[in-house]
Amino acid sequence: MVDVSEIQETxxxxxxxxxxxxxxxxxxxxxxxxxxxxxxxxxxxxxVITIDQFEPITLLQLFRLAAKYESNxxxxxxxxxxxxxxxxxxxxxxxxxxxxxxxxxxxxxxxxSITDRSTTGIAKGESLADVGEMFNNYxxxxxxxxxxxxxxxxxxxxxxxxxxxxxxxxxxHPTQALADMYTIFKWRPDLMASEVxxxxxxxxxxxxxxxxxxxxxxxxxxxxxxxxxxKKITIIHDENETDIFSPGQREELEDAGIDVNVVTSLEEVxxxxxxVYINAIAWVGDSFESHGSKFHLHKDLxxxxxxxxxxPLARGEELDTNLDETHHNWYFAxxxxxxxxxxxxxxxxxxxxxxxxxxx
Ligand code: CP
Numbered sequence: 120m121v122d123v124s125e126i127q128e129t130x131x132x133x134x135x136x137x138x139x140x141x142x143x144x145x146x147x148x149x150x151x152x153x154x155x156x157x158x159x160x161x162x163x164x165x166x167v168i169t170i171d172q173f174e175p176i177t178l179l180q181l182f183r184l185a186a187k188y189e190s191n192x193x194x195x196x197x198x199x200x201x202x203x204x205x206x207x208x209x210x211x212x213x214x215x216x217x218x219x220x221x222x223x224x225x226x227x228x229x230x231x232s233i234t235d236r237s238t239t240g241i242a243k244g245e246s247l248a249d250v251g252e253m254f255n256n257y258x259x260x261x262x263x264x265x266x267x268x269x270x271x272x273x274x275x276x277x278x279x280x281x282x283x284x285x286x287x288x289x290x291x292h293p294t295q296a297l298a299d300m301y302t303i304f305k306w307r308p309d310l311m312a313s314e315v316x317x318x319x320x321x322x323x324x325x326x327x328x329x330x331x332x333x334x335x336x337x338x339x340x341x342x343x344x345x346x347x348x349x350k351k352i353t354i355i356h357d358e359n360e361t362d363i364f365s366p367g368q369r370e371e372l373e374d375a376g377i378d379v380n381v382v383t384s385l386e387e388v389x390x391x392x393x394x395v396y397i398n399a400i401a402w403v404g405d406s407f408e409s410h411g412s413k414f415h416l417h418k419d420l421x422x423x424x425x426x427x428x429x430x431p432l433a434r435g436e437e438l439d440t441n442l443d444e445t446h447h448n449w450y451f452a453x454x455x456x457x458x459x460x461x462x463x464x465x466x467x468x469x470x471x472x473x474x475x476x477x478x479x
């Protein structure tokens with residue numbers, strides 16, 4: 120693994136703060152990493168399937184490009200002009216579909232959107248491999264959300280343009296995890312250092328069932344890429360839930376050197392947590408499962424003074440709206456930042472980084 124200190128400046132790390140609109144300011148992150156677009160070439164024309172495929176140093180450069188976009192939203196005119204995206208979402212989505220489409224539009228590209236597979240030849244029995252073969256003729260990049268884990272792989276058999284996994288069943292949602300990590304680094308750019316001092320490392324509480332939730336599954340994978348940032352990861356689950364982890368999931372964290380704690384009482388741990396990440400829904404088949412609905416985050420809980428709350432959204436009763444006006448609310452910043460993270464990723468994948476790297 121490349122030593123990330125190679126790309127660190129010796130700057131005094133600043134801590135990010137959300138502004139009044141819940142927008143975590145990206146400039147501290149931007150100043151904390153030196154420019155080196157070469158690592159971004161790793162993403163050119165690559166499918167994005169799982170967090171496993173990324174090197175930490177590539178991710179840091181990706182976050183830097185995202186922060187550049189977020190810091191200077193009006194400075195980048197149309198690097199994706201002439202490029203076409205197919206946005207295929209066969210499962211409900213507010214944030215992922217619209218933020219990908221917003222990202223592509225902001226970069227000057229054109230979009231074709233499919234929101235119902237029954238409007239395509241799939242309804243007539245057409246194979247996904249044949250659909251993939253057709254997509255090669257129509258677009259430069261595909262974003263796919265599908266409730267079936269395997270659909271992505273069936274299309275990849277014939278696709279020669281890159282595809283992004285925007286959620287495949289309960290397997291993974293890699294760009295959500297990238298947006299989550301980008302949020303954490305905007306809050307605490309010092310956590311990007313290759314060796315974070317023990318006393319600066321963070322305790323993260325994840326309320327949910329990692330084995331059933333694709334957002335959490337990808338989140339835990341991205342944590343292993345930056346293990347020095349974490350003192351401990353605590354999984355908080357309903358005592359009625361069994362099989363919290365899928366096979367190998369806990370071991371993956373521990374092998375990366377991260378301490379893992381599993382509890383059923385939020386009260387027991389909340390006052391120790393720097394980041395509280397909550398998700399209560401897992402989309403399975405044509406419906407959703409609710410996990411951990413007994414947990415309810417609200418402003419009167421004994422949070423640490425500077426704790427942040429994250430949620431991939433959509434929210435249910437587990438996340439009280441009375442947290443929205445508090446400084447613990449980083450979930451809106453998380454959703455907002457995902458647009459810039461996706462702008463950065465798309466730019467790299469369709470090989471247009473040369474059009475933005477010199478602009479600051
Ligand atoms: N975070 C997320 O995946 O939200 P959507 O389901 O609205 O895309």
